[in-house]
Amino acid sequence: MADFLNSLVGAVDPYMMQILVNIGIAIVLALGLNVIVGLTGQLSLGHAAFMSIGAFTSAMVTIKTGLPFSLNLLVTGVVTGIVAAAIGFPILRLTGDYLAICTLGFAEIVKVFFLNFEPTNKALGLTVPPAKTMIPMPIYVWVVAILSIVLVTFVQSSRFGRALKAIREDEIAAEAMGINTARYKIQAFALGSFMAGVGGGLYAHFLSYINPSDFGFLKSVDILAMVVLGGLGSVPGTVIGSSLLASAPEFLRFMSQYRMLVYGALLVFLMVFRPNGLLGGVNFTELLLRAIGKKRK
Amino acid sequence: MFLQQLVNGVALGSVYALIALGYTMVYGIITLINFAHGEIFMVGAFIGLLLVSFFKVNVFVAIIGAMIFCMIMGVLIELIAYRPLRKSSRLSALISAIGVSIFLSSLALMVFGADAKGFPDGAFPVHQIQVGSADISTLQLLIIGVSALLMMALEFIVQKTKIGKAMRATSEDYNTSALMGINVNRIISFTFALGSALAAAGGVLVGVLFNAVSFNMGLMAGLKAFAAAVLGGIGSIPGAMLGGLLLGVSEVFGVAIGYSSYRDAIAFTILVLVLLVKPTGLLGQKITKKV
Numbered sequence: 044m045a046d047f048l049n050s051l052v053g054a055v056d057p058y059m060m061q062i063l064v065n066i067g068i069a070i071v072l073a074l075g076l077n078v079i080v081g082l083t084g085q086l087s088l089g090h091a092a093f094m095s096i097g098a099f100t101s102a103m104v105t106i107k108t109g110l111p112f113s114l115n116l117l118v119t120g121v122v123t124g125i126v127a128a129a130i131g132f133p134i135l136r137l138t139g140d141y142l143a144i145c146t147l148g149f150a151e152i153v154k155v156f157f158l159n160f161e162p163t164n165k166a167l168g169l170t171v172p173p174a175k176t177m178i179p180m181p182i183y184v185w186v187v188a189i190l191s192i193v194l195v196t197f198v199q200s201s202r203f204g205r206a207l208k209a210i211r212e213d214e215i216a217a218e219a220m221g222i223n224t225a226r227y228k229i230q231a232f233a234l235g236s237f238m239a240g241v242g243g244g245l246y247a248h249f250l251s252y253i254n255p256s257d258f259g260f261l262k263s264v265d266i267l268a269m270v271v272l273g274g275l276g277s278v279p280g281t282v283i284g285s286s287l288l289a290s291a292p293e294f295l296r297f298m299s300q301y302r303m304l305v306y307g308a309l310l311v312f313l314m315v316f317r318p319n320g321l322l323g324g325v326n327f328t329e330l331l332l333r334a335i336g337k338k339r340k
Numbered sequence: 341m342f343l344q345q346l347v348n349g350v351a352l353g354s355v356y357a358l359i360a361l362g363y364t365m366v367y368g369i370i371t372l373i374n375f376a377h378g379e380i381f382m383v384g385a386f387i388g389l390l391l392v393s394f395f396k397v398n399v400f401v402a403i404i405g406a407m408i409f410c411m412i413m414g415v416l417i418e419l420i421a422y423r424p425l426r427k428s429s430r431l432s433a434l435i436s437a438i439g440v441s442i443f444l445s446s447l448a449l450m451v452f453g454a455d456a457k458g459f460p461d462g463a464f465p466v467h468q469i470q471v472g473s474a475d476i477s478t479l480q481l482l483i484i485g486v487s488a489l490l491m492m493a494l495e496f497i498v499q500k501t502k503i504g505k506a507m508r509a510t511s512e513d514y515n516t517s518a519l520m521g522i523n524v525n526r527i528i529s530f531t532f533a534l535g536s537a538l539a540a541a542g543g544v545l546v547g548v549l550f551n552a553v554s555f556n557m558g559l560m561a562g563l564k565a566f567a568a569a570v571l572g573g574i575g576s577i578p579g580a581m582l583g584g585l586l587l588g589v590s591e592v593f594g595v596a597i598g599y600s601s602y603r604d605a606i607a608f609t610i611l612v613l614v615l616l617v618k619p620t621g622l623l624g625q626k627i628t629k630k631v
Contacts, residue, residue: 141574141620155602272435310435310438
């Protein structure tokens with residue numbers, strides 16, 4: 044089985060494989076943020092902090108214990124989720140931009156903490172040993188990515204997801220309808236961060252080297268741009284947004300030094316021409332129904 | 341020792357305050373976190389550097405030159421990247437602002453290269469003045485003096501002039517001001533011009549103080565200034581000044597008592613703690629929630 048999967052991965056061009064794995068990890072991270080920003084409407088500018096907590100936790104788990112990788116990821120996600128709930132408990136009382144700056148501040152604090160944390164080699168970064176699993180990393184990443192897509196799709200239409208959407212639309216009205224807004228917001232924050240932690244764990248083991256400086260403000264912004272670009276609150280949108288932005292730096296590589304310049308300009312123009320994201324407001328079920336002729340406009 | 345660190349802190353804090361004012365004014369009027377503001381500060385520093393090293397002008401002229409350049413740039417950025425998004429969701433405008441920020445810093449990287457540039461020797465005559473136990477350099481006096489002057493000028497414009505009155509009205513209620521015959525678009529452009537000019541002045545001052553101008557100096561300075569604006573209560577002009585000074589002083593004292601490797605975390609720790617106690621910042625207005 045493992046041999047077969049390995050040969051499957053070997054058949055694909057390594058460079059393409061690298062891009063594909065980047066996309067897979069980006070999907071996990073962006074879907075997590077989509078739960079917080081897109082579904083619950085709480086702007087977070089510190090998603091990379093939870094990714095870094097996940098990355099370092101999972102690296103330490105691999106180094107210190109011999110846990111199999113799937114259990115490792117689960118532990119990592121739970122740890123990150125608990126940290127997020129602990130942080131979320133006080134700061135989710137803030138609203139709008141005050142919350143945004145608080146998450147940003149928290150992310151900077153986490154970064155500086157890891158830069159000074161002895162067990163993870165401070166600013167030198169950590170070399171991560173290979174993951175304890177028979178399945179090759181690229182396939183592992185995509186299995187987790189697909190599981191995330193399924194999870195968020197189910198969450199979205201569940202009772203829990205409907206409560207989150209109610210909070211996004213109008214917090215006071217939601218509260219008046221008997222929704223415990225504080226509890227739901229913390230749960231959404233924890234769920235999103237759980238996924239960030241898992242994404243961080245995958246990232247750490249795929250790159251096999253992590254450095255606290257990799258998880259700065261720009262990383263958070265990257266993930267947020269994926270969610271907003273694809274269309275807030277839309278799972279297919281987030282998947283497409285993360286695929287586009289995670290591969291954009293590679294496709295723009297032919298411009299070498301102009302690449303980040305073009306990337307910045309691209310963000311501005313995409314927003315100016317598609318302010319609600321590429322797929323914002325596009326209803327896929329309806330499109331599908333119309334395509335097979337079940338529903339007329 | 342105490343006095344010395346206090347002066348260092350006030351000098352750093354007044355620069356934070358200058359940048360924070362731009363954030364707070366723009367936020368007060370269109371509730372946009374202008375993430376490109378830190379990069380305007382960086383561009384201002386480079387323009388000042390160019391003026392001093394190639395055109396051999398003195399520092400004051402360089403400050404004015406950088407202010408004028410960034411004023412125009414700020415207005416253009418608003419016109420291209422923010423105005424088309426004024427009616428759409430605030431997150432889209434935020435991403436657009438981040439796009440501008442990435443664009444400007446990579447442009448600066450291409451044009452000026454990756455290494456930090458210093459001001460030529462003798463750009464500003466530095467003397468040490470002994471006051472009690474503290475050595476105060478003329479550079480610090482320059483920074484504190486210029487910042488105070490600019491802040492007073494701003495306070496005059498906002499409080500005493502007609503356009504300032506229009507600015508206050510627009511930030512109070514955007515739609516009503518438009519109905520009252522205020523040209524809201526012009527006021528917003530003017531606000532961007534003012535904020536960018538202050539950031540540019542801050543950029544030149546920081547460049548002279550640390551004798552280093554680099555393409556990535558805008559990010560951290562911008563984030564900290566933003567923290568200062570929120571700390572003081574975002575949208576409030578005196579709040580931004582207070583927040584900037586507070587962050588500058590506490591950062592310098594934090595480093596002085598031996599937490600230099602935690603330097604960047606100090607500002608944010610204070611911010612998070614203050615927001616937990618006072619969720620709308622020190623001088624921010626209490627918002628009543630309505631259905």
